[in-house]
Amino acid sequence: MASRVFEAFGTVKQTSMSGNAETRKPGEKLVPPEGMTKSAYKKLLRRQRHEETKAEYREHRKQLRKDRDAERREEISKLKANGEPYEHLVKPRNKNKIVKTVQVGEDGENVIEVPPMDASKKIGVVIDCGYDDYMNEKEVVSLSSQITRAYSSNRQAVKAYYAKEVEKQKGSGADGERKEMDIAPAAKLVISGLDKRLKQRFESVLPDYQKWDPECAQFKETSLQSVLDRWNGDNSVGDQDYSNVVYLSADTEDVITELKAGEIYVVGGIVDKGRHKNLCKTTAESLGHNIRIRRLPIDEYIKLSGRKVLTTAHVVELLLKWCEYKDWKKAFEEVLPPRKMGQNEEQNEE
Numbered sequence: 329m330a331s332r333v334f335e336a337f338g339t340v341k342q343t344s345m346s347g348n349a350e351t352r353k354p355g356e357k358l359v360p361p362e363g364m365t366k367s368a369y370k371k372l373l374r375r376q377r378h379e380e381t382k383a384e385y386r387e388h389r390k391q392l393r394k395d396r397d398a399e400r401r402e403e404i405s406k407l408k409a410n411g412e413p414y415e416h417l418v419k420p421r422n423k424n425k426i427v428k429t430v431q432v433g434e435d436g437e438n439v440i441e442v443p444p445m446d447a448s449k450k451i452g453v454v455i456d457c458g459y460d461d462y463m464n465e466k467e468v469v470s471l472s473s474q475i476t477r478a479y480s481s482n483r484q485a486v487k488a489y490y491a492k493e494v495e496k497q498k499g500s501g502a503d504g505e506r507k508e509m510d511i512a513p514a515a516k517l518v519i520s521g522l523d524k525r526l527k528q529r530f531e532s533v534l535p536d537y538q539k540w541d542p543e544c545a546q547f548k549e550t551s552l553q554s555v556l557d558r559w560n561g562d563n564s565v566g567d568q569d570y571s572n573v574v575y576l577s578a579d580t581e582d583v584i585t586e587l588k589a590g591e592i593y594v595v596g597g598i599v600d601k602g603r604h605k606n607l608c609k610t611t612a613e614s615l616g617h618n619i620r621i622r623r624l625p626i627d628e629y630i631k632l633s634g635r636k637v638l639t640t641a642h643v644v645e646l647l648l649k650w651c652e653y654k655d656w657k658k659a660f661e662e663v664l665p666p667r668k669m670g671q672n673e674e675q676n677e678e
């Protein structure tokens with residue numbers, strides 16, 4: 329079956345060789361390799377073709393974009409030279425960019441940089457990806473998308489923060505008053521234990537991850553323990569104290585009531601459709617050193633039936649929303665889609 333063939337992404341090409349796809353003559357029937365259905369074989373070939381042409385296709389799209397831009401620039405300079413309106417041709421600024429500067433002065437000739445977010449007011453969030461061996465290929469793919477989503481949520485929070493700061497600067501001038509915040513709206517997000525198939529997945533399909541903004545997420549290939557021990561850049565292995573660390577798990581009765589700046593919240597980076605109950609809890613217990621294990625206050629704030637296991641991405645988003653609102657109910661309502669509220673919100677839906 330296809331799943332056997334996809335045991336590692338790298339085997340795709342090799343396996344397809346054992347069918348007759350490469351040697352087939354026009355009109356000849358497609359014969360899949362032994363043990364593989366025809367539809368699985370076709371799917372495999374499609375995927376292989378996609379892999380082979382992906383880079384070329386990307387390049388082609390890039391070139392098209394470049395050509396279009398060059399045409400537009402030429403058109404703009406012509407219109408400008410004739411004194412005709414050209415604004416409709418100017419490309420809108422990249423809306424997704426995080427703007428951290430304000431232009432001030434007569435003609436906006438001075439640029440002021442807004443102060444960075446106070447790191448001591450941030451919570452830490454670690455997605456612990458030490459569970460590669462417990463997932464199948466599809467679940468690894470799902471986890472990679474969830475990490476991307478978590479990054480994008482944190483990036484949105486960072487962006488919104490700076491947008492507000494820029495507005496404040498504009499309103500009050502460079503030395504406007506800054507209200508002290510007790511908790512920052514974005515987190516220091518670290519993805520620990522990026523290796524094996526998850527790493528392969530990022531390298532092959534989401535290579536841009538290496539260019540992700542470190543203010544919004546950082547990848548570490550080392551284990552959770554090593555990340556925690558070096559959280560502040562120092563290497564304090566030997567006398568670990570995890571009393572500022574909370575490992576989140578649905579498999580405990582102890583509830584987390586609030587988040588605190590400076591604390592680190594660990595979320596299991598695993599999609600397991602309920603197969604591995606207590607897995608993350610056991611990891612946390614083996615870390616010891618005063619680590620706390622807590623579940624989210626789901627029952628206390630919303631009605632979900634069945635096991636209350638949420639997805640990794642939803643939990644990260646919930647933590648971020650809590651920092652924004654300091655209100656669990658509001659956070660749950662915003663993060664969990666309405667169709668899931670009041671029904672079984674199990675992580676196997678993703």
Ligand code: SAH
Nearest residue numbers: 576577578595596604607608623624637638
């Ligand atoms: N079998 C896994 C479940 C993974 S769900 C386990 O042993 O935890 C992905 C992660 O989201 C979990 O590891 C946990 O960190 C977090 N999570 C999901 N539901 C949660 C809940 N109700 N309370 C606290 N954390 C939760």
